[in-house]
Amino acid sequence: xxxxxxxxxxxxxxxxxxxxxxxxxxxxxxxxxxxxxxxxxxxxxxxxxxxxxxxxxxxxxxxxxxxxxxxxxxxxxxxxxxxxxxxxxxxxxxxxxxxxxxxxxxxxxxxxxxxxxxxxxxxxxxxxxxxxxxxxxxxxxxxxxxxxxxxxxxxxxxxxxxxxxxxxxxxxxxxxxxxxxxxxxxxxxxxxxxxxxxxxxxxxxxxxxxxxxxxxxxxxxxxxxxxx
Amino acid sequence: xxxxxxxxxxxxxxxxxxxxxxxxxxxxxxxxxxxxxxxxxxxxxxxxxxxxxxxxxxxxxxxxxxxxxxxxxxxxxxxxxxxxxxxxxxxxxxxxxxxxxxxxxxxxxxxxxxxxxxxxxxxxxxxxxxxxxxxxxxxxxxxxxxxxxxxxxxxxxxxxxxxxxxxxxxxxxxxxxxxxxxxxxxxxxxxxxxxxxxxxxx
Numbered sequence: 001x002x003x004x005x006x007x008x009x010x011x012x013x014x015x016x017x018x019x020x021x022x023x024x025x026x027x028x029x030x031x032x033x034x035x036x037x038x039x040x041x042x043x044x045x046x047x048x049x050x051x052x053x054x055x056x057x058x059x060x061x062x063x064x065x066x067x068x069x070x071x072x073x074x075x076x077x078x079x080x081x082x083x084x085x086x087x088x089x090x091x092x093x094x095x096x097x098x099x100x101x102x103x104x105x106x107x108x109x110x111x112x113x114x115x116x117x118x119x120x121x122x123x124x125x126x127x128x129x130x131x132x133x134x135x136x137x138x139x140x141x142x143x144x145x146x147x148x149x150x151x152x153x154x155x156x157x158x159x160x161x162x163x164x165x166x167x168x169x170x171x172x173x174x175x176x177x178x179x180x181x182x183x184x185x186x187x188x189x190x191x192x193x194x195x196x197x198x199x200x201x202x203x204x205x206x207x208x209x210x211x212x213x214x215x216x217x218x219x220x221x222x223x224x225x226x227x228x
Numbered sequence: 229x230x231x232x233x234x235x236x237x238x239x240x241x242x243x244x245x246x247x248x249x250x251x252x253x254x255x256x257x258x259x260x261x262x263x264x265x266x267x268x269x270x271x272x273x274x275x276x277x278x279x280x281x282x283x284x285x286x287x288x289x290x291x292x293x294x295x296x297x298x299x300x301x302x303x304x305x306x307x308x309x310x311x312x313x314x315x316x317x318x319x320x321x322x323x324x325x326x327x328x329x330x331x332x333x334x335x336x337x338x339x340x341x342x343x344x345x346x347x348x349x350x351x352x353x354x355x356x357x358x359x360x361x362x363x364x365x366x367x368x369x370x371x372x373x374x375x376x377x378x379x380x381x382x383x384x385x386x387x388x389x390x391x392x393x394x395x396x397x398x399x400x401x402x403x404x405x406x407x408x409x410x411x412x413x414x415x416x417x418x419x420x421x422x423x424x425x426x427x428x429x430x
Contacts, residue, residue: 052423074425082423089416090424092374094235098342102370103424105363111346132237136377151424 001065003029008060023209035197036190038206044190048160052082081156085163087147097131103153121153141172158186194221236337238285247343267316270323277330286337294333382409
């Protein structure tokens, strides 16, 4: 599956005109695990959001497996899952099992099948003992794991994770990082965790709305460290 | 923090009844409670609701939580009605409201939100022919149930942040960040649902 950006820009309206937050960018992502690193406000999340249609290109074209998120958003979202930094906004149902089941409503119309599938997903990610627990009562690591499970339940081909370890302690950050890198899906990982980024196959260093370095992850991470 | 959406597993008849039946029962009870006039009718409704709540096994903690959420409004309303119309009207008005909150607590304590969603979806499916999207309406119900405790959580966090800065008496320091955070959370939740493909047309 190809992920292609052709001369893509993103502008947002501000009081005195438009603000360019992503300069013309052309990329083809073919590696299994790609990291996006760079300072806050550089445009990493915007770049990542383009892949799922959460952000739309102001000019240029994004193609995910030949599909344009601007016009075929539903089809693209079935192929590209997305998780956010703060899992609290993603967990919309009262209990752990119900939240995963929400993701499965489209694919499993029958309730008992859906519940069984949700339990299967929870078991896969070691959350089955929390199935009936309120999402409010979960730890930060458990919430992030549940948010991931809710997205992975739909079996996307690509997972885009926007700073999934930023709010976590060291142990949970390692657990989530190991899980992400071990997924069979392709991964686009926005992160400030440079050790995690270095374990990817490729990294892009984004700064001031531009991709300023692109290559093997360890090389890009070393470059980022040396120039910061 | 949680006020509603607190399912309590159990094996009572109330737990076993289909969610659609309970929703319909809730609707009928609400209409009957409001339609029945007089303070005595309100006390009967209150007694029935309390009995159902006890039968459901929801427990004291859930009941207190549910009532705490409306306590201030109930007290102010009771005082206002007593002053304006006398105690019988006050008992009738506040009794009806408390009875309905208790009935809603019975529903959420004995019914998984997933089951409520399914019942709403099934109930509205015939209306698809006139353009009603049953899945979206059901999702709106679920989000409303989820939004209440989540918004209370934000209110507590915002109040604590104001206190930490010595601004506990400033209404502006509490209200403005609260409104901004609620809107931001709603935006994030919308983006998350969008990203999960929830609500996409089939």
